[in-house]
Amino acid sequence: MRRLIVGNWKMNGLRGAEKEITRLGELLTPDDRKRADVVVCPPATLLGCLVEEAAAAGIELGGQNCHIRPSGAHTGEVSAEMLADAGAKWCIVGHSERRQDHGERSALVRAKAEAALRAGLTPIICVGEKPEDHEAGRAEAVVGSQIEVAMPNIGISGGRFVTAYEPIWAVGTGVVPRPSHIEAIHARIRKTVGPDTPILYGGSVKGKNAGGILSIPNVDGALIGGASLKAEDFHEIISARWTDHG
């Protein structure tokens, strides 16, 4: 089965970043393209600059966040319509850095996912437990309730969405959960989202651990932060060998 590999550049990248996209396009082999769909989510300021290079490289672009309204008096915000207009096809919503830094809760994440769908974007809905929830053995319950609340109304624009499980304690730390932990949480998410919604894993995915992570049952792809910034590092993940779990 094809995997979905998404790069989240977070607040990194200035003009000139086009060369990373072009380089990635050069690195991707026909076999890579057969085995994976590749998406890059740069800062909103770069979307317009990267559109041509992304199309040439066969890569789709996404936003990292959107407002719940299509337009209006919301200083500093970017709407899903604006992201789509700039060339995005996807939009990350509910990333843990937004939940932590901006107090976003799952009900708002759901409204953002629905706004993305209305704009014709595919939302990538992030969920994940805090370190203290993990230590207290509450990960499954916390993530289960996050996805139950954040899941969009499937009546909206076909309602196709993607989920990403990112344990906060694994984001940018170099720490990766045990495969059994990832498997259990993905199985819990699967119960809510059903068989057809891809579930990505995110948190310290690198070239050297990607094959193992992508072989875990119910891991349909990965959401990559730091290792997506350089084309070579990102390509190492995309070209990792995984075992199909059917």
Ligand SMILES: O=C[C@H](O)COP(=O)(O)O
């Ligand atoms: O969106 C990506 C995740 O936050 C993972 O970040 P990371 O790969 O740098 O740990």
